[in-house]
Amino acid sequence: MKKLFLLAIMMVFTFFSCQSGQNLKNMEKTKNPVPMDLKNFDTIQLIAPDTMGGKSLMQAFQHRKSDREFKQTPLSLKHLSEILWAAYGINRPDGKRTVPSAMALYPLQVYAVLSNGIYRYEPQPHRLVPVVKGDYRKLAGLQDFVYTAPLNLIFIADFNKYNLTQKEPDVNSMRMVSLDAGHCTQNVYLYCASEGLKCVVRAGAKSDELLSLLGLDSHYRFIVAQTVGY
Ligand SMILES: Cc1cc2nc3c(=O)[nH]c(=O)nc-3n(C[C@H](O)[C@H](O)[C@H](O)COP(=O)(O)O)c2cc1C
Numbered sequence: 001m002k003k004l005f006l007l008a009i010m011m012v013f014t015f016f017s018c019q020s021g022q023n024l025k026n027m028e029k030t031k032n033p034v035p036m037d038l039k040n041f042d043t044i045q046l047i048a049p050d051t052m053g054g055k056s057l058m059q060a061f062q063h064r065k066s067d068r069e070f071k072q073t074p075l076s077l078k079h080l081s082e083i084l085w086a087a088y089g090i091n092r093p094d095g096k097r098t099v100p101s102a103m104a105l106y107p108l109q110v111y112a113v114l115s116n117g118i119y120r121y122e123p124q125p126h127r128l129v130p131v132v133k134g135d136y137r138k139l140a141g142l143q144d145f146v147y148t149a150p151l152n153l154i155f156i157a158d159f160n161k162y163n164l165t166q167k168e169p170d171v172n173s174m175r176m177v178s179l180d181a182g183h184c185t186q187n188v189y190l191y192c193a194s195e196g197l198k199c200v201v202r203a204g205a206k207s208d209e210l211l212s213l214l215g216l217d218s219h220y221r222f223i224v225a226q227t228v229g230y
Contacts, residue, residue, distance in 0.1 A: 033076030033230075038116040044128040046081035049089070054194035064189050067198035070149040070229035074115065079197060080151065081126070083228055084110065086191040087153060087184045090123045097123065099183035102176040107161040108184065108223070111214065113140045113152040118214065132213055139213065142204040146227055153188065153226040154210065155181045159219045169221060181223045188226055199228040 036044075055063070075083070085091075088110045091098045097106060110121040112128055115135055119128035140152035157177035159169045169177075185201040192199040207222035214220075 033079055035074040036077050036080065038074055038114060041117045041130050041133045043130060044077075044080070044119065046084060046126045046128065047077060048126070049082045049085045050078070054191070057190070060190045060193040063193035065193070066200040068143065068145050068200055070145055070198055070227065072148050072150065073230050074150045075229065079195065080112070080128075082195070083151070083153075083188055083191060083197075084112065084121050084128070085126065086187040088121060088123055089126060095124065098187055099180065101180050101183075105161045105176075106180075107157050107159070107177050108180055109156045109158055109220075110184070111154040111156065113137055113154060115150065118154075136210075136213065139206040139210045141202055141225055141227065142206070143202070146202070146225075149227045149229045151228040153185075153228065154205065155184060155223045155225070156211070156214075156216065157181070157221050157223050159221065167218070174221075177221075177223055185224060185226050188228065192228060197228060197230060199226055201226045 054060070086098055088106075088108060089098050090096070096104065101107070111131070112119045112121060113136060115137065117133040118131045118136055120131050121127075122129055137147045137149070137152060140146050140154060146152055157169075157180075159173060159177075162169070162173045162176075164170065164173060188199055189201070191197070202225045205222055205225045210222060211220060
């Protein structure tokens with residue numbers, strides 16, 4: 001009996017030391033992220049999110065804020081992957097996302113402006129596809145920190161999704177895409193708060209130049225941008 005009791009105590013002790021070891025490893029991953037190597041301009045296969053990581057939702061609310069000073073250090077693959085998943089990733093087998101969307105139309109395209117080029121996010125299969133090679137961070141905003149930050153997200157609405165009869169997007173569709181984008185950017189804010197990253201949502205960008213560089217016609221509109229980094 002005594003032996004059994006001792007064995008149970010040892011098992012409990014081993015379990016908790018493994019758990020705290022795992023937590024320590026997770027903390028290290030967040031505290032010492034390995035910057036991505038961006039020498040090549042290739043498809044970036046993003047990694048699955050660690051849905052057990054991060055702070056509690058209430059702590060994330062507590063820490064959410066806008067920052068306007070960023071290190072130039074590239075993000076780690078883990079952070080880049082989880083930022084995009086939080087912004088517009090798929091979280092269910094039916095293809096629905098981490099954000100709500102009016103009529104589940106998901107009219108947004110998310111572009112990631114990195115130091116070596118512009119990539120488009122494909123939620124399925126969770127990857128970044130190269131679109132334009134080169135440092136185009138100058139087009140991603142109107143404030144100096146944008147030009148050196150490791151990541152600027154660009155949210156562009158595809159109005160083809162609404163089957164509009166008129167040429168210009170109407171007030172209602174503008175309202176829908178803006179609300180959708182607001183959910184995306186708030187998810188990124190909360191993820192950043194949870195991981196100790198910095199970010200700021202921004203209304204300003206050189207939107208016409210960006211759209212023409214990306215080869216997007218008048219059915220596409222720039223909605224909002226968000227700078228993220230350390
Ligand atoms: C729609 C929208 C557009 C914004 N545009 C900018 C911007 O272009 N540049 C900027 O530095 N901050 C921008 N912000 C961030 C606000 O300035 C910021 O949220 C506000 O000062 C409150 O600070 P907080 O986010 O730290 O609570 C924007 C925020 C929103 C919601």
